[in-house]
Amino acid sequence: xxxxxxxxxxxxxxxxxxxxxxxxxxxxxxxxxxxxxxxxxxxxxxxxxxxxxxxxxxxxxxxxxxxxxxxxxxxxxxxxxxxxxxxxxxxxxxxxxxxxxxxxxxxxxxxx
Amino acid sequence: xxxxxxxxxxxxxxxxxxxxxxxxxxxxxxxxxxxxxxxxxxxxxxxxxxxxxxxxxxxxxxxxxxxxxxxxxxxxxxxxxxxxxxxxxxxxxxxxxxxxxxxxxxxxxxxxxx
Numbered sequence: 001x002x003x004x005x006x007x008x009x010x011x012x013x014x015x016x017x018x019x020x021x022x023x024x025x026x027x028x029x030x031x032x033x034x035x036x037x038x039x040x041x042x043x044x045x046x047x048x049x050x051x052x053x054x055x056x057x058x059x060x061x062x063x064x065x066x067x068x069x070x071x072x073x074x075x076x077x078x079x080x081x082x083x084x085x086x087x088x089x090x091x092x093x094x095x096x097x098x099x100x101x102x103x104x105x106x107x108x109x110x111x112x
Numbered sequence: 113x114x115x116x117x118x119x120x121x122x123x124x125x126x127x128x129x130x131x132x133x134x135x136x137x138x139x140x141x142x143x144x145x146x147x148x149x150x151x152x153x154x155x156x157x158x159x160x161x162x163x164x165x166x167x168x169x170x171x172x173x174x175x176x177x178x179x180x181x182x183x184x185x186x187x188x189x190x191x192x193x194x195x196x197x198x199x200x201x202x203x204x205x206x207x208x209x210x211x212x213x214x215x216x217x218x219x220x221x222x223x224x225x226x
Binding site for chain 1: 116152153154155156157160167168203205210214215216217218219220
């Protein structure tokens with residue numbers, strides 16, 4: 001089965017530091033991975049997509065990497081702010097290319 | 113641009129009762145998804161529509177769950193009868209196309225089954 005796993009423990013960091021969240025997958029490498037942000041009481045919001053042939057993708061303070069050898073994606077938020085506090089979800093595309101499977105999400109808490 | 117609309121936002125029912133959720137996707141989006149998100153977990157896909165046809169419903173508990181998208185726009189998800197383990201947030205999402213496209217999520221309906 002195609003599993004995707006995120007650290008279920010909350011990540012607590014100090015404002016200004018870099019937050020790094022991990023997403024690990026099993027079996028074959030998906031064509032791409034997506035990262036979403038979810039705030040309490042709201043639906044997920046798309047942040048970034050990284051393709052299998054891309055090592056790194058950036059958007060403002062966000063950076064995502066994709067390591068097909070380690071079967072892992074890392075999500076970085078530089079110069080973190082309390083407003084970055086949320087749950088971050090990664091998702092992989094299935095083999096047929098028509099369905100996303102989400103990880104359990106990692107809650108990030110940025111303290112002022 | 114209006115986002116994905118869902119109603120109701122909250123629903124409390126007793127087990128064995130029926131419940132229905134409504135979703136209006138972003139205008140022009142051909143693909144519509146229903147997800148179930150249990151507290152502390154990621155969203156789990158229940159059913160996916162392409163226009164008014166079902167693309168995938170392999171994870172939909174068909175003995176109690178049903179969904180339709182009759183005119184290829186709005187969609188309803190029904191649970192009949194509800195069980196305690198159905199307590200979750202039901203999220204609707206839409207995208208312009210299947211697969212690679214970004215999905216846009218609604219705010220969800222929080223269901224509590226007592």
